[in-house]
Amino acid sequence: MTTIDYDVVVAGAGPVGLFLGCELALGGARVLVVERLTEVDETIKAGAINIPSAVALYRRGLLPELEAVWEAALDRIRAFRGEDFESELAPKFSGHFAGITMTQDLFDGSDPAWAEVGPAGDTGLLVPQATLERILARRAGELGVEVRRGVALTGFDADADGVAVHIGDATVRAGWLVGCDGGRSTVRKLAGFDFPGTDPEITGYQAIVELTGAERLHEGWNTTDTGTYVHGPFPGRILSVEFDGPPADRSAPVTAEELQASLRRVSGVPEVTITKVLSATRFTDNARQATEYRRGRVLLAGDAAHVHSPFGGQGLNLGLGDAMNLGWKLAAVVRGTAPVCLLDTYTAERHPIGAWVLDWTRAQIAVMRPDRHARALRRVVTDLALTTTGTTYLVTKISGIWQRYDLPGDHPLTGASAPDLVLADASRLGGHLHHGRALLLDLADDPGLRAHAEGYGDRLEVRTLACPDRPGLRALLVRPDGFVAWAADAADAADADDKGLPEALERWLGVPAAGA
Incomplete structure (x- = not known):
């Protein structure tokens, strides 16, 4: 028996477990990812990522690799459909609802949210799961994440101070354990998470x-x-x-x-x-969701936390969103810069999106059934879907661009994924998030506003750059996962106290260093 200390052990080296490992390492945590399979699973599974997933990977500098994968996918589809197939692509590559496909000419993309996604919104989203897993495995290696393949988690013992994780012939001592080990999660079962839902x-x-x-x-x-x-x-x-x-x-x-x-x-x-x-x-179409994503020192992400049918391609994306949300928070707790209660926001923010996905897939099953009542309903849904309003609604939902969190603050951007602003030096906001730290973007060159950032050290990057396209926007505080924690307009400049900024900084980044 050997004992090796890690901050976090992640069970499962699929895309969710690897992405979580990368996020934890960016935040300064010592991570071990364990996987029972010896190689990447090449079995056909998810084949696409949605806009929140593409944006998350873009914010970590992985967009060029996604573009290369997209070009390869186009070549494969051309071989099947012919050279003119691209004119038939569904809007924003949104796929389908219950097998009802949308047409490009009925999609209304006038919502400003589409324009502010940035280059990730223009990238093809056909990314096979095995290919994404290989990309993330390479990235994990660059960040120093230890990945052990060919070993299975067989059990664990949790106490108030940490978790003793049994893997193969070893027992590893860690501060935290995260189950990313799929729909039949060993971690979830052993930890006793409730997993209610509907039968297949x-x-x-x-x-x-x-x-x-x-x-x-x-x-x-x-x-x-x-x-x-x-x-x-x-x-x-x-x-x-x-x-x-x-x-x-x-x-x-x-x-x-x-x-x-x-x-x-x-x-x-x-x-x-x-x-x-x-x-x-x-x-x-087994659809189940853990009632909570954390029990003490044990957490769940991805299919370990929620399962559903694959219709609409939401499963992989839901798990990547879990990893992006949890990684920086757990790393901050590990480093001692944030209190443990920060982890309560993980379930609070991600559980509602998971519940929506389960109902979205259940609705598709209802419309796909072959009985006469369901087929009558399908004809009605098809008529609605093939209108401008219906197509735009479905594309918006399937794409994930609607997703936001219920965060404190009155500004319209608070709780939303940050717009990919083009700044005065021609850089984009997303390019300032590659390091995985929070970002305070001062668009008005205000020393008083920047003074609030003193004492946060490497927890917070501060940038003073104008945004010619958004002259009315004064400042943004963007969390490490790219969601806006606080925002202010130029019209608010008279508020010398920068109302809400100190509270937002402390809520998400902890207290500043003593003496700041």
Whole structure:
């Protein structure tokens, strides 16, 4: 038995666990990530990220790699759809709602929020989960995160001072344990988190295959009398959904015969034949969410905290948002610059978004059912979706651009993801967040305002730069995760006390150093 000290042990080296490890390391924590698999899981899973995820990765300097992945994805889709497919792309690459796809010409992007997303909003969001995992693993290595593969977490003992985590033949002592170990999370079960929700009613398959006789399969999402199937958007990718209850054994290998039978039943194309399975997975619409994301020294993120069907591509994105929200807060607690109560804001901010995602996926199941009542409802929803108002609403929700937190303060930007302002030196706000620290942006060159930042040291970066495009905005306090904690307009300059700024600084960054 060996004992090694870490600030945080993260169970699970999927994208959520790796991203959390990166965020903790940026905040100065000593991190160990443990993973039972020896290599990146190449099984086909999530294939896209939404705007909050793209913005989060952009704010950490990873946008160039995302752009390269997007270009590779375009090449694969061109091989399947032809050179003109890009004119048919859904607005903002939003995907679908219950298999109902939106059209570009009905999308109204006049909301200023779209313009202020920055370059991440213009980047293609088709990023396979395995590719993202490799990007984050490389980044974790650069930041000094230790990742141990091929070892499983078998148990832990938590007390008031920390957690003894049992992994393989070793026991590791850490201050905190975070379960990012998936929907069947060992950490969640052992810690005793409540996990209520709704039971599954579907069996779904997603796969990359080699097949023949596919000439009669329609491209894209298709609803039939027996279920739903998808063909594309790149060669060999199929998906089928049947409303015949959950599978008897989700963990059993997915065979070509099983996939073929489901695809034939749903599509009504008896001649389609699967000759080889390259990658395949089953899924259901089991929808559950932990009632809290923290119990003492143990926390949950990603699928360990919430599970749901994959429709709308929300799962990976929800987990990345958890990691971005939790990482800097837990690192601050570890460093002693913030009180433990800061962690209470993690559940308070992320749980409502998780609950929304679960209901969003449940609504899609209701519209996809093959019974007559659901099909009547589907026709109504389709009519609504294919209007400018309906398309814009669905795109806004699916994209995630609507997401914000309920934070103290009256300014319209408070609680929102920070606009990617173009500053006077041609830099962008997002480029000032690569280091993972909070940012006080003084747009009016006000020494009095900057004086409030004294004593925060490396917890806070202060920048004095004008923003020609937003002359009415005086200052922003941006949290490490990129959300606005405090804002003031130029019209507020007469308020010499910078109302709310000292309180916001202390709430999110702790008290300044003595003597400041």
